[in-house]
Amino acid sequence: MTETEYRAAFVEELVRVAPDIEPDSVGDADHIQGDLELDSMDVLNLVLALHTRFGVDIPESDYPKIATAALAAEYLASHAGQGA
């Protein structure tokens, strides 16, 4: 998968957690909590969804690395498929 595909997948899961977010409106640098208003339970659900979909284990200390669509795409591209 390319980073672009990971970004799309991330936004897909994000929208599943917060259905009122319009997928096309998510900017690369939008912060999932500061801009998109996810609360800590939403973030946990997003992490869980990414874990289920890609087998990526995202520890709490790495949450800042998936805080925007651009960061998350990069993070997933480098961590997914490593059997992490």
Next chain:
Amino acid sequence: MGVFEMPSLGADMEAGTLVEWLIGPGDTVNRGDVVAVVETQKGAIEIETFEAGIVQELLAELGRELPVGSPLAVILAEGEVPPDSAAPKPAPAAAPPTPEPATAAEPAKEPIAPASVPAEEMPSGTVAISPAARLRARELGLDLSSVTGSFPGGAIVLKDVDAASGAAAPAPPKRKTNPMEEMRKAIAAAMTRSKRTIPHLYLSETIDVEPAIRFLEARNADAAPTERILLGAVFIRAATLAAAEVKEMNGRYLEDQRFVPATQVNPGVAIALRGGGLVAPALIDAVPMSLEETMAGMRDLVFRARAGRLRSSETTQGTITISSLGETGAEAMTGVIFPPQVALVGIGSPNKRPWVVDGQVVPRTVVTLTISADHRVSDGRQVARFISVFEKLMKTPEEL
């Protein structure tokens, strides 16, 4: 014989729309079973029965808005014989609903008049057709003579029209106004009642939550996402244990000016809905729960609150409310008590602040706890004790 009625699902609910039956005649139900889904101003609520028995008859049909107290079904206790099984039951609207006793504070409030429900009008033909079914058929341009009725007695009800029209599932009932407006109205009514009738008393304390944060960091480091615990669950757990110790903070204040302490702690968890609005379903009987169970319960409540699938007991049996502003919210909140409860725990967002620990100024993460209490029931002394228990627990999170 038990007549199962439209319950009041909140202090200010007057009516609800029955949208789904989960039981049918002949089914055995146990106390606590979810038997129906009712749509209210605060979304769809799963209704539980408080009587065990066998469903004799469903009296109310889908898609109708019914006042609180309207008969919905007849549930017979085991071995009980229907009083007059030969006679047909009256149409649902024929039985007058029993209105909730009007509150002393609201003498001008109109009683819930039975007349607000139009009398069931029987069609001149041989087949009974429900008003909702007739309306839907008219909307769909469907000829009712081609529809087979499935309701006891062969009456044509909403789902028969939907089935005949090829609709896969019954559409949700038409709303008179948009759901957000309805929810705002419900919040407005409850909060206005609270501020008009409850003399609020407020006490605040800023608390060092560093020990709780370190405890969670260590605990969550190797935990799979499903096993992780959020700080919000720690707050609920601490508030639950504090409420169990300070009886004057946990219970309900009844209309006859009497406080009834609750025997268990059912903390209402204030949940902001994306897009606006707020619900505070209760985590039933939270004292015996572990921290893990509290987290699982909170997670489940948040999920179902957002999916619009709360249970009636959760919307009516809260004994104290906890409102936490989360990680990115404001520093403190002085909340409004959710009547008939007598206390609300407001928790601000965690912030790094210079803090004095053992004579040294160090950076610590702190939260400001603000308790709103009903001064008719408690004084500053009890509220201070609640805060002190809460603070002590936050210092020793491993004991939660």
